[in-house]
Amino acid sequence: MGLNTPSDEETDLMIGPTDQGMVRIYIQSTSVDLPLDFSPEDALAIAEELSAAASMAQSVGTK
Structure with a gap:
């Protein structure tokens, strides 16, 4: 799966x-x-x- 693969x-x-x-980013799903932790x-770099x-x-959505 890549960035452009729908899920x-x-x-x-x-x-x-x-x-x-x-700073914790916690991802949870069925799998x-x-x-x-960062x-x-x-x-802050991730936020940027x-x-x-x-x-x-x-900008892609407005084309």
């Missing part, structure tokens, strides 16, 4: 700080239970990448 699987996504000073600096991808996706 009907429902997934929950939770994001928040841990008690260890990390996945995946906690991902330093605050890495989390998400924002850039969202901007690009909006």
Whole structure:
């Protein structure tokens, strides 16, 4: 499966700080239970990448 492969699987996504000073992205579905911990600096870099991808996706949707 790649970025452009559609999926009907429902997934929950939770994001928040841990008690260890990390940022956790937690992905849960029927086939996945995946906690991902990042330093605050890495989390900010991920947030910038998400924002850039969202901007690009909006421009594709308006064509």
